[in-house]
Amino acid sequence: MTTFDELKALLASDRSYRRFDASRPIANDTLSRLVELVRFCPSARNLQPLRYRIICSKDECAALFPALKWAGYLTDWDGPEEHERPTAYLIQCLDTRLTTNCLCDDGLQLEAITLGASTLGIHGCIIKAFNAATVSTVSNLPDYYKPLYVLALGYPAETVELTDTDGTMDADIRYYRDENDHHIVPKRPLDELIIG
Numbered sequence: 001m002t003t004f005d006e007l008k009a010l011l012a013s014d015r016s017y018r019r020f021d022a023s024r025p026i027a028n029d030t031l032s033r034l035v036e037l038v039r040f041c042p043s044a045r046n047l048q049p050l051r052y053r054i055i056c057s058k059d060e061c062a063a064l065f066p067a068l069k070w071a072g073y074l075t076d077w078d079g080p081e082e083h084e085r086p087t088a089y090l091i092q093c094l095d096t097r098l099t100t101n102c103l104c105d106d107g108l109q110l111e112a113i114t115l116g117a118s119t120l121g122i123h124g125c126i127i128k129a130f131n132a133a134t135v136s137t138v139s140n141l142p143d144y145y146k147p148l149y150v151l152a153l154g155y156p157a158e159t160v161e162l163t164d165t166d167g168t169m170d171a172d173i174r175y176y177r178d179e180n181d182h183h184i185v186p187k188r189p190l191d192e193l194i195i196g
């Protein structure tokens with residue numbers, strides 16, 4: 001049985017990473033095992049309308065990469081260099097034949113996958129800012145599969161740390177790179193999250 005503290009540590013380790021070791025591929029079988037985790041997620045009306053396309057060949061990864069936008073707050077960074085790029089992607093798609101609204105199934109499933117990946121030393125970044133037409137073409141998606149998110153995955157080649165904001169509503173929540181090139185992510189403190 002997982003303890004509360006173990007779960008908290010796992011969540012704390014489950015950060016967004018954007019620089020990876022491009023020489024370390026992720027096996028298709030590992031990615032299938034990660035997708036399997038979503039079977040245990042709650043689903044609105046238990047409809048389970050989300051599907052995943054696995055991208056892990058070098059050629060497909062290279063074709064997908066230009067469709068993605070990285071780290072909007074890091075305005076002087078153009079995204080990972082070739083040797084730092086993700087070695088796999090999961091394209092989360094909505095089967096629009098089943099519904100046009102998955103409510104929050106998408107986020108719940110992404111979290112399950114990233115938590116599972118963290119236990120294997122694999123990390124990644126949930127990406128919403130992408131060119132949908134390119135993603136659909138590269139992924140060879142029938143038009144009834146609407147890509148909702150791209151989850152970029154790899155073995156990290158950067159250090160990511162959390163810091164607390166100062167607890168004010170207008171605190172600077174933008175992530176940044178510090179003098180050691182560590183990626184720093186400000187999080188609002190507990191006091192601010194609980195109303196009253």
Ligand SMILES: Cc1cc2nc3c(=O)[nH]c(=O)nc-3n(C[C@H](O)[C@H](O)[C@H](O)COP(=O)(O)O)c2cc1C
Binds near residue numbers: 016017126
């Ligand atoms: C719904 C959603 C969409 C996101 N889209 C992008 C994106 O398009 N590009 C990107 O670089 N990061 C994206 N992110 C990652 C966030 O920037 C990241 O979660 C945030 O900076 C907090 O860092 P953390 O995940 O380590 O807590 C997205 C995250 C979420 C939850």
